[in-house]
Amino acid sequence: MTVTRFAPSPTGRLHLGHAFSALFAQRAAHAAGGRFLLRIEDTDRGRCRPEFEAGIYEDLAWLGLDWEKPVRRQSEHMADYAAALARLEGMGLLYKCFCTRAEIMREIEAAGGAPHESGALYPGTCRHRAADDVATRVASGAPYALRLDVRKALEVTGPLEWIDRAAGRQRAAPERLGDVVLARKEFPASYHLAVVHDDRLQQIDLVTRGVDLFEATHIHRLLQALLGYAAPAYWHHRLVLDEKGQRLAKRAGGMALKELREAGKTAASILKELDF
Numbered sequence: 001m002t003v004t005r006f007a008p009s010p011t012g013r014l015h016l017g018h019a020f021s022a023l024f025a026q027r028a029a030h031a032a033g034g035r036f037l038l039r040i041e042d043t044d045r046g047r048c049r050p051e052f053e054a055g056i057y058e059d060l061a062w063l064g065l066d067w068e069k070p071v072r073r074q075s076e077h078m079a080d081y082a083a084a085l086a087r088l089e090g091m092g093l094l095y096k097c098f099c100t101r102a103e104i105m106r107e108i109e110a111a112g113g114a115p116h117e118s119g120a121l122y123p124g125t126c127r128h129r130a131a132d133d134v135a136t137r138v139a140s141g142a143p144y145a146l147r148l149d150v151r152k153a154l155e156v157t158g159p160l161e162w163i164d165r166a167a168g169r170q171r172a173a174p175e176r177l178g179d180v181v182l183a184r185k186e187f188p189a190s191y192h193l194a195v196v197h198d199d200r201l202q203q204i205d206l207v208t209r210g211v212d213l214f215e216a217t218h219i220h221r222l223l224q225a226l227l228g229y230a231a232p233a234y235w236h237h238r239l240v241l242d243e244k245g246q247r248l249a250k251r252a253g254g255m256a257l258k259e260l261r262e263a264g265k266t267a268a269s270i271l272k273e274l275d276f
C-alpha cells in the first residue's frame with residue numbers, strides 16, 4: 001500500500017509550488033491505489049498562524065484535492081518528539097551547543113526550520129566542551145540547542161542507503177549537513193525529528209517533496225536508523241520556477257493560490273499550467 005503525504009508549514013499562503021507538491025503526492029498515491037494524507041507542520045509557534053492553516057485547507061480543496069481525516073497537527077504532539085529526542089540523548093549522541101542564535105542562523109539552517117537554504121556547516125565549536133564548562137553554562141541559564149553528533153551517530157549505524165524514485169539509490173551522507181540542531185532548550189522539536197517521527201507513525205512509505213529537501217533526507221535516513229524506523233522510499237520532485245527561473249518560495253508575491261483565484265484563475269487552469 002502506497003501512503004504519501006503533503007506536509008506544509010502554515011507560515012504563509014500556499015503558492016504554485018505547494019500546489020505542485022500536493023498534487024504530486026496525491027497522484028503518486030492514487031496511481032498506486034494508495035492513500036494520501038495531509039499533515040500540518042506547525043511546531044514553530046512563532047511563525048505559524050491559524051489563518052494560514054485555514055488557508056491551506058481552503059486552497060487544497062479549491063484545487064480539488066481530497067485527503068484523509070483527521071489531519072495530524074504537529075503542535076499537538078510535542079511529547080512524541082520529546083520522547084524521540086530523549087532516546088537519542090540516552091544513546092549519548094546529542095550535545096549542548098551554546099553558540100548564539102545569530103551564529104546558528106548564519107552558519108546553518110534556522111534551528112527547527114526546514115533547511116531549504118543550505119548554509120555553512122556548523123564547525124563543531126561545542127562538540128567537545130568539558131562537562132564542568134557545560135554544567136556552569138547551564139547553571140547560569142545560558143540558552144542552548146541540542147545537536148546531533150553525526151560522526152558518532154554514523155559509528156552506531158554503519159553505512160546507510162536510501163532510494164529516490166527519480167535519482168536512484170543514494171549513499172546516506174548526513175555529514176554533508178554537519179551536526180544539525182534537533183531541539184532547542186525548552187523546545188523539544190525540530191523539523192528533522194518531527195518529520196521522521198511522523199512519517200513512521202503515519203506509515204508513510206513514499207515521501208514526495210521538492211528537491212530543495214533532498215539534502216535533508218541524508219539526516220532523516222540517519223535518524224530513522226538510530227530510532228529503529230524502517231526507511232520509506234523518496235521521490236524528490238522538481239521545483240516550480242517563476243518566469244525569471246527563481247524558486248517561488250523566495251518570491252511568492254503574485255503566485256499565492258489565493259491571489260491567483262481572486263484574479264480569476266480557475267483550478268483547472270492551474271492544474272493545466274502545472275501539467276496535471
Ligand code: GLU
Nearest residue numbers: 007008009041114195209
Ligand atoms: N514542512 C516542510 C516545509 O514546509 C516540508 C516537510 C517535508 O515534506 O518533509 O517545507
